[in-house]
Amino acid sequence: MRVFNSFILIILIQIALSCNPALSAPDGSLVAKLPGFNGSFPSKHYSGYVTINEKKFYYYFVESERNPSKDPVVLWLNGGPGCSSFDGFIYEHGPFNFAKEPHDGFPTLHLNPYSWSKVSSMIYLDSPSGVGFSYSTNETDYITGDLKTASDSHTFLLKWFELYPEYQNNPFYIAGESYAGIYVPTLAYEVANGIDAGVKPVLNLKGYLVGNGIADNVFDGNALVPFAHGMGLISDELFEAVNSECNGGYYNPTSQNCKIKLDKVHEAIGDLNIYNILEPCYHAPASFIQLKNTNVPLSFRRLGETERPLPVRKRIFGRAWPYRALVRDGHVPTWPQLLSGENVPCTDEEVADIWLNNEAVRKALHADSADLAGRWDLCTDRIYFNHDAGSMIKYHKNLTSRGYRALIYSGDHDMCVPFTGTEAWTRSIGYKTIDEWRPWYVKGQVSGFTHGYDYNLTFLTIKGAGHTVPEYKPLESLEFYSRFLAGANI
Template sequence: MGKGYKLYFFWVVSVCLLLSFAELIIEAAPEEALITYLPGFNGTLPSKHYGGYVTFDEKNLFYYFIVSERNPSEDPVVLWLNGGPGCSSFDGFVYEHGPFNYEEGQPKGSLPILHLNPYAWSKVSNIIYLDSPCGVGLSYSTNTSKYTTDDWHTAADTHTFLLKWFELYPEFINNPFYISGESYAGIYVPTLAFEVVQGIKAGVQPILNLKGYLVGNGVTDTDYDGTLISLVPFAHGMGLISDDIYEDVQSSCYGNYTDPNCPPSIDKVYETLDGLNIYDILEPCYHDPNAYKDGKGNTSLPVSFRQLGVTERPLKVRKRMFGRAWPLRGQLKPGTLWPELAQHGSVMCFNDEIATAWLNDESVRKAIHAKPKSIAGPWELCSGRISYASFSSGSMLPYHKNLTTQGYRALIYSGDHDMCVPFTGTQAWTRSLGYKIVDEWRSWISNDQVAGYLQGYDYNFTFLTIKGAGHTVPEYKPRESLDFYRHWLDGKPI
């Protein structure tokens, strides 16, 4: 056998072994978690789907994992978290950027029909939808004391989940890893990222390949997200309150919260905005007929706005909440959390019937490897069984500075018609970091149209708006969302 032939033979054998090893790695995921069918969907799944529980400390956290349709071995792994606190990440899965669109209008009692979503974020990334903290969505514990938590315990638990998850799926440990979420996940994401970074520095195994994070319409800081910096300028700019009301608030409240004219001025703002869909001021507000008595409507403006920097004490500010959850008119006191709100009916202004029907069907639960209702309880968009100390970690501004100055990329994006967490407050706090502007305010394009605006800062920190989108951006602008998501993950200009 000649020398050249031996080298060629060695090369062929090496390639075959490498291919076999790669095949073995791809198959390393726990096959018992593989989802082979989904009730309501007729067709072949475009990539592998997995579902199941990661269990520790008497907690069972449910995840739904979708392998990227593009290049699983190289595409990033992205963790998705919805807010609340207490809202299920199946909100994102069903209504925003998940793999399916759900056909409405089916006969009562029948499951929705599922069609492939051409703008799913799994087109360009491996994505994990996690129900967190324990007690939310399909996550559960047989020890109900585990349903009492706060920002730090949630971050620690999610970090533990990730370490155990990557042990189950070791083939993805070297992929770039990003943390993402929206609304109250504006707290979940930076606190979790901080926890992960601390673990990396301490050499906790497995070492996660964290590269950065994304936050959509996320709460961040009680001052910047509050009435005066966020809501009032937004409402005035959108033409929702008059010049007179705006000037009245400015003269009586700004820098002088003790002025006796301040609370009445703010009340005028609330009265004017009452009845709007807080998630998107252009959309109608859905009213659940079972949640209303005597023909009364709901106030879509949350009590939380009445607690921000005007008349309420710091304790009440700490207890405010954001997510798919708003009170019925006049029934709730300021400072009410989602678990209390849940006792009064469904999530305000939002129709969650499709997700509720699908995820409470036992055949669906069996298909995705979730426990039945008799064990995990019924699925709710926002859970009423957890007790959560909101804002226990304080302002997120120090966390953003800490993470970005260490080299972690950040994309902060806002639907510009959201009144829940208005872009005005987000724009103000991103600017307040004092970073040098490296990409001056400009429009960005999707489908040959202006899709929004962005400003790029030093330290790979970007603030981006999506034109015409509400609180849950991909729900309103799916094509545009996939565009900025893909470009940002790929490290290309948006």
């Protein structure tokens, strides 16, 4: 009888686990509340670390608000290299909007009506080790690159799905923007190869999304000048002169006359916000810069009542390699390394910096203390990163030819990774057109343009958006994202 009762108990526990995914989540990973937010979360949140040797990779997981047992699971990666995926969480498509008006000394959090967790579960990963809350006890791990990052992220995913086995059968996608134009396809390639090799657990990879992502030196490098001319940022005379001197090749000028003309182009556009030419260029107050460059813990109220911070949704925010020095093989400096300690130009990172460097917030997020993990920086200077994967075009062709769906989207007012270069390299793959260039709509309004190719490759523009598309066009972003995941025409 005892054996029979034990058998019944095991069956009941298994049924309970299948009905309630939270029961199989790691102990202590549930996020119960967050400083600055009053109210109930619309879905369950989990966070913590996955350990790989001496590296500790931090993640924040948001269950889908719709049907977490069936909806896709999407891994989100910000770029840099060296920038935290809390960029996407706080400023783009996370479950909250952050306002600078304080609540109990913290920025105030409101529910985001356009969160991508409306239709999918989201994993926000700080990668590689040394970025955001992720760190290693062996500082040699901070010497890394494209291929090592992809390998580590694949290992992270295998371990993560072991911790959350209830999601192993859900459709899985990888998404990211900017330098994640390299992170995403290289990781998808690792995952796809692991699936083919029978690596367990078997991930249910269906496809990937890349927003304003770098892909290829030549295509991306030659995109700026035609973009600047087409947008009316440089004159016909300058465009004709630079085109004549450079023979249409701008990314690697070989003649002095070409360099001189390119300098004139850069001078003409130098004071614009390269991440969205429609937006002003944000300049942080001196008091914030001083606080940020000290080891004193940050507090929201210490900014001072005399400061007039910009509303959060007016911040200018983006992560990418600057147009003056495109990504080439070899060492890629992070933004602080490139700018001698300063962070990304034209961006307001105050809310994220203040919130994530507060010890009460870190404790609520299950992030290790600053003594262990270091202070949180939007983009770190503690990694040494090498670009060693080459052009991404071969990765995209490999993945799409194997049946994985790909959405390559671009905010059409981003000057850092202009849509013209992205459109050109997607076309260069040589796939047959399935859906001719046409507008796509949200609520009866043109929201951009799309071009569909064979092998489920889609190129999409978002009208009026900058480098970080969901920041500028949250409604339209949730629309194209939802349609893509559902397999519908955009």
